[in-house]
Amino acid sequence: MSSSSAAPRRDGKAEAVAGGKPPMREALVAAAFRLFVERGYERTTVDDIVALAGVGRRSFFRYFPSKEDVVFPDHERCLADMTAFLAASSQGDEPVRRVCDAARLVLRMYAENPAFSVQRYRLTTQVPGLRAYELSVVWRYERALAAYLRGRFAGQPDGTLRADVIAAAVVAAHNNALRSWLRSGAQGDAATAVDHALGLVQSAFGPPAGAIGPGEPGPGEPDDVMVVVSRRGAPLWRVVQEIETALGRP
Amino acid sequence: MSSSSAAPRRDGKAEAVAGGKPPMREALVAAAFRLFVERGYERTTVDDIVALAGVGRRSFFRYFPSKEDVVFPDHERCLADMTAFLAASSQGDEPVRRVCDAARLVLRMYAENPAFSVQRYRLTTQVPGLRAYELSVVWRYERALAAYLRGRFAGQPDGTLRADVIAAAVVAAHNNALRSWLRSGAQGDAATAVDHALGLVQSAFGPPAGAIGPGEPGPGEPDDVMVVVSRRGAPLWRVVQEIETALGRP
Numbered sequence: 001m002s003s004s005s006a007a008p009r010r011d012g013k014a015e016a017v018a019g020g021k022p023p024m025r026e027a028l029v030a031a032a033f034r035l036f037v038e039r040g041y042e043r044t045t046v047d048d049i050v051a052l053a054g055v056g057r058r059s060f061f062r063y064f065p066s067k068e069d070v071v072f073p074d075h076e077r078c079l080a081d082m083t084a085f086l087a088a089s090s091q092g093d094e095p096v097r098r099v100c101d102a103a104r105l106v107l108r109m110y111a112e113n114p115a116f117s118v119q120r121y122r123l124t125t126q127v128p129g130l131r132a133y134e135l136s137v138v139w140r141y142e143r144a145l146a147a148y149l150r151g152r153f154a155g156q157p158d159g160t161l162r163a164d165v166i167a168a169a170v171v172a173a174h175n176n177a178l179r180s181w182l183r184s185g186a187q188g189d190a191a192t193a194v195d196h197a198l199g200l201v202q203s204a205f206g207p208p209a210g211a212i213g214p215g216e217p218g219p220g221e222p223d224d225v226m227v228v229v230s231r232r233g234a235p236l237w238r239v240v241q242e243i244e245t246a247l248g249r250p
Numbered sequence: 251m252s253s254s255s256a257a258p259r260r261d262g263k264a265e266a267v268a269g270g271k272p273p274m275r276e277a278l279v280a281a282a283f284r285l286f287v288e289r290g291y292e293r294t295t296v297d298d299i300v301a302l303a304g305v306g307r308r309s310f311f312r313y314f315p316s317k318e319d320v321v322f323p324d325h326e327r328c329l330a331d332m333t334a335f336l337a338a339s340s341q342g343d344e345p346v347r348r349v350c351d352a353a354r355l356v357l358r359m360y361a362e363n364p365a366f367s368v369q370r371y372r373l374t375t376q377v378p379g380l381r382a383y384e385l386s387v388v389w390r391y392e393r394a395l396a397a398y399l400r401g402r403f404a405g406q407p408d409g410t411l412r413a414d415v416i417a418a419a420v421v422a423a424h425n426n427a428l429r430s431w432l433r434s435g436a437q438g439d440a441a442t443a444v445d446h447a448l449g450l451v452q453s454a455f456g457p458p459a460g461a462i463g464p465g466e467p468g469p470g471e472p473d474d475v476m477v478v479v480s481r482r483g484a485p486l487w488r489v490v491q492e493i494e495t496a497l498g499r500p
Contacts, residue, residue, distance in 0.1 A: 132385070135385045135386060136382055158450060161423065161427070161447050162450065164426045165423050165426070165450060165451060167422070168421065171418065172414045173414070173415050176411045177411070200408060200411060200415060201415060204415075204454045204455060
């Protein structure tokens with residue numbers, strides 16, 4: 001993997017916010033990662049980075065508050081995108097599906113530049129300080145998802161509890177799939193793996209498949225029960241068929 | 251809240267590990283918290299703490315690697331207890347219930363000394379460095395639970411995914427209840443609140459209530475019956491999984 005391939009894609013939006021000189025931010029990230037890989041993260045100073053990038057220290061700190069921040073150059077933009085996406089939700093959006101879609105924004109950021117993402121993943125697993133930084137970033141994503149769900153579940157029994165648990169489950173499912181993909185060196189389709197992982201959360205916490213949408217009368221009271229009585233020797237397909245019939249599913 | 255009530259209970263086990271002088275560790279924690287409350291965490295140095303406790307710097311670092319560690323004096327013991335508890339599990343233990351029981355060990359640690367726990371919670375919400383430290387501790391609990399579940403789900407479809415998601419859900423549920431209790435100033439029964447929160451996770455991921463466990467009834471009777479009782483909203487895959495388990499099929 002060459003150091004030039006490690007530079008993240010130019011991100012017009014973030015650059016415009018940061019000060020109107022797109023190549024400098026990109027050059028700082030590329031220089032930083034080249035040095036992190038060559039010398040190690042701890043032995044690279046901000047002075048080393050700016051010397052290689054050919055800019056002054058003040059330019060570095062205009063883009064990044066600290067050396068740690070240059071490792072995660074796009075998380076602030078992604079957090080802002082996620083917050084905006086959730087704020088733009090309507091009451092018609094099914095909440096669990098909505099937070100799953102919000103999590104996919106993070107995956108998209110990683111998938112924009114697989115080589116850079118893999119390199120950063122390896123760096124993060126090796127440097128304890130970066131692990132701690134990443135935990136705090138993950139925590140902020142989780143709180144953004146939980147805040148949205150708390151709003152949607154406001155006034156419902158266990159609303160904040162369900163919001164926190166679902167947000168944590170979404171983040172864990174997303175990260176399980178993302179990290180498998182990063183560990184593999186970005187082989188295969190990350191989006192498919194993340195979709196599958198988030199499907200588990202939706203099946204656990206979202207409305208049952210075939211459920212009637214919010215506001216419409218449901219197929220029974222929330223606490224009603226289904227009882228299947230079967231001889232133990234009955235073939236499994238017949239038991240499943242009975243369950244599907246009882247639930248009114250095809 | 252007096253500073254003396256803020257000292258954590260003496261913990262014979264941890265003291266024995268740390269070096270056989272029970273009162274010194276306790277005195278250091280009490281002195282540290284008295285200063286943290288009076289002057290603030292950032293403005294308190296290790297020198298201040300040892301001066302108030304009447305011991306030397308070396309004594310402090312014999313018990314605590316850093317100033318941060320004195321804020322969380324019992325997490326290492328609790329992590330060790332959790333790991334030992336999970337390692338002592340049998341194949342007969344239902345895995346989701348087992349990780350919920352493991353999480354209750356953390357609650358018990360907080361509930362041992364409510365005044366100290368409330369004081370620490372307030373400190374942690376105010377000091378960013380302590381928030382980061384706490385996130386890393388929470389992460390270690392979550393990984394301990396996930397490692398156990400990964401072992402139990404080994405070879406099953408989506409085994410590591412389900413392990414990670416359930417571990418995150420357990421931690422989020424536990425912390426939702428724990429933090430509500432801490433925010434309230436330790437009013438009410440924390441154990442009941444945590445039981446209720448963990449019940450949500452068990453209903454989402456554990457076996458359906460009322461399912462007959464494998465091996466309980468004699469499987470040989472041609473006319474015996476299996477009864478699955480489930481809420482209508484339970485995801486179909488989980489119902490099917492339980493049936494497979496009850497029937498002893500892979």
